[in-house]
Amino acid sequence: MTPLRNWLLINTFLVYIVFCSDTQNSVCSKTCSSSMNGSYVYDFCHEQDLQLQGRCCVNVTGSQQILGLDLQGCGLSQLTGLFTHGASLQVLLLQDNPLMNTSTTDFKGLLELKYLALPMDSDCPGGMGAWEMTNTTANETLCLQELDFCLVHNVSCPSNSYCANTGPGITECLCLPGYHGYKCLRKGTFPTTVFTAGMVGSTLFVAGLLWFTQRQSVKKQV
Numbered sequence: 001m002t003p004l005r006n007w008l009l010i011n012t013f014l015v016y017i018v019f020c021s022d023t024q025n026s027v028c029s030k031t032c033s034s035s036m037n038g039s040y041v042y043d044f045c046h047e048q049d050l051q052l053q054g055r056c057c058v059n060v061t062g063s064q065q066i067l068g069l070d071l072q073g074c075g076l077s078q079l080t081g082l083f084t085h086g087a088s089l090q091v092l093l094l095q096d097n098p099l100m101n102t103s104t105t106d107f108k109g110l111l112e113l114k115y116l117a118l119p120m121d122s123d124c125p126g127g128m129g130a131w132e133m134t135n136t137t138a139n140e141t142l143c144l145q146e147l148d149f150c151l152v153h154n155v156s157c158p159s160n161s162y163c164a165n166t167g168p169g170i171t172e173c174l175c176l177p178g179y180h181g182y183k184c185l186r187k188g189t190f191p192t193t194v195f196t197a198g199m200v201g202s203t204l205f206v207a208g209l210l211w212f213t214q215r216q217s218v219k220k221q222v
């Protein structure tokens with residue numbers, strides 16, 4: 001029983017590491033048919049004094065944010081989960097991919113987009129109202145300059161809350177400071193310290209319990 005438990009713990013840890021560290025690099029090292037030379041991302045990167053890393057344009061002086069990403073001709077059929085490390089993306093090229101059923105939520109978290117190019121016959125995520133300008137040509141759809149949807153469309157939120165952009169054409173109502181809970185109806189801040197103390201306490205308890213039972217079985221084996 002003990003080796004199995006150890007094995008499970010180690011594996012959970014490894015899976016965690018792989019998931020948390022690999023996503024950013026894997027999107028930059030995709031194999032695609034288009035060349036980076038002459039790509040708009042290439043020009044953008046040189047203009048801004050940033051560094052090309054595979055398909056990505058990265059701000060190496062900052063915290064390695066990806067500002068540009070060229071995924072033209074990468075054989076992508078879906079986008080789910082691709083942009084989890086892309087909150088700072090400004091230029092994103094997705095032409096020449098057999099994309100199926102992309103949805104606005106695929107672009108959730110992207111708030112800085114200035115230049116998004118999609119395969120022809122695609123719609124701009126969030127609709128035309130989420131962009132300053134959209135343009136459809138024979139081989140691509142361009143979505144230019146993402147708008148502050150809350151502001152431009154004067155999105156209203158229930159009392160005690162305010163509108164926050166979470167992606168192109170996606171908004172959420174968040175509680176104002178001093179309110180929390182369902183429909184922001186509870187007054188006072190969320191009891192963070194109590195909550196954190198509870199979480200840490202119960203984690204330590206479980207860890208201690210595991211340690212104790214492990215020791216017991218080690219003793220028995222000796």
Ligand SMILES: *[C@@H]1O[C@H](CO)[C@@H](O)[C@H](O)[C@H]1NC(C)=O
Nearest residue numbers: 048050059060061062063067
């Ligand atoms: C790169 O990151 C640095 C540090 O965060 C920041 O000052 C700079 O403006 C960034 N460059 C661009 C082009 O965003």
